Amino acid sequence: MRIVRVKSLAAGVLIAAALAFAGCDDSSKASATDSGTQAAVSGNASAMADKPELPPRPEYVVNVKVETITPASMRDILVLPGETEALDDVSLAAERAGVVEWVGVTEGQMVKEGQQIVRINLSALQAALDRAKANLKLADEQLRRRRDLYARKVLSREELEQSENEQTVALANLREAEVNYNYGITSSTVSGVVNKVYVDPGEYVAEGATVADIVNVGTLRINFNVPEADVRFLSEGQQADVRVDTYPDRKWTGTVDFVAWKADLATRTFQVRLVVDNRDGRIRPGMIARAAFVRRSLSDAVTVPLFCVQDKGGERIVFVEKNGVAQARTVELGVIEGDRVQVLKGLAAGDRLIVAGHTEVEDGTKVNVR
Incomplete structure (x- = not known):
């Protein structure tokens, strides 16, 4: 246990x-x-x-330039293309049929009004003219003698009247011969330049055939087709700046000398004609010209450069700077002149428009004005 x-x-x-x-x-x-x-x-x-601790992320700021909006005068301009033509463009025709005996001009030559261009059958016409002059001289002498005889009561009244009738007929024949002689000479009806010669010496021409073209280029006309909505702004005597496509660096001044009262039924436009001084001969008929017609003048208009206007979703937007922040403004545009456009709504005088860096900002972006 x-x-x-x-x-x-x-x-x-x-x-x-x-x-x-x-x-x-x-x-x-x-x-x-x-x-x-x-x-x-x-x-x-x-x-x-x-x-080590990371530094704070820097704030996004865009450098910009601004332009203070200041009201200015502006013109509402209508620019239209037109075709130039000579003030006088004449086709000279033969007034009688016959053989060309003489051509007195060459193409490109300047001529004056009344200067002879072509002579046709002038030798035969000269002979007829000389004969008519001789007949008239004979009739005048015979009438003088018979008047003397009638005064001495040697000649009857009937014989004196016969001599008077013979003188009248001789005078009429002379005038007819002079007219026929002048018909044989084709002269320029205007001062200008010979654009074309159609005949040569020895050539037979028919009555009415064209022998030469004469154009007056010292003064030109320019024809424009103006829409019916704009023709009410134009009137005779109004001036317009003219430029020709061939000379982009040159400018002429034209004066309106005709405004059509009836529209062209096909185009529904009205013809307007300008007259331009062309003494230097630079503008040639048939060239294309463009005229700037002033429809109206505007005072105290709010304007901005065209490049500042942006299209965002169908709205026209510009940016202004206020207290270091970019603000978007929706604007309504009006008249355009050159590189500037009128702003009807959205801006006011004193606004600080962003003109550089405007493509890099959005509404609320902080900006630094340089």
Whole structure:
């Protein structure tokens, strides 16, 4: 009985020792784990303390240039193309049929009004003219003698009247011969330049055939077709600037000398004609010209450069600067003159319009005015 108790006591001592040993082992592991965690945290904190802080992100600012809106005068201009023509463009025709005996001009030559161009059958006409002059001279002499005889009552009244009739007939024949002679000479009816000669000496021409073209280029006419909505702004005596496509750097001044009262039924436009001084002969008939007609003048108009206007979704937008911030303005446009356009709504005098950098901003973008 005592032996059993001793063994039981020994077993209990061993179990207690084992539990104690196990408890010590778990405590060691827990203590090691806690130590490792604390070391890791301490290491991370040290690393974070060593890393430098990032600078704050810079604010987005756009450099711009501005223009203060100032009311200015403006012209509503209508630009139309037109075709030039000579003020006088004459085709000279033969007034009688016959052989061309003489041509007195060449193409490109300047001629004056009344200058002879062509002579036709002039030799025969000259002979007829000389004969008529001789007959008239004879009739005049005979009438003079018979008047003297009648005064001395040697000649009857009937014989005197016969001589008077003969003189009248001779005078009529002379006039007819002079007219026929003049018909044989084709002269220029205007001053200008010979554009074309159609005949040569020795050539037979029919009555009414064209022998030469004479154009007066010292003064030119330019014809324009003006829409019915704009013709009411134009009147005779009004001046307009004229440019010719051939001379882009030159400008002429034309004067309106005709405004049609009736529209062309095909185009529903009205003919308007300008007269231009062309003494230097630079403009040639048939060239294309463009005239700037002033329909009306505007005063105190709000204008902006055309390049500042942007199209965003069908709206016309400009940007203004206010307190360092870009503001979008929806504008309504009016008259265009050159590179500027009138603003009817959306801007006012004193606004600071952004004219450089406007394509890089949006509504609310901060800007720096240079």
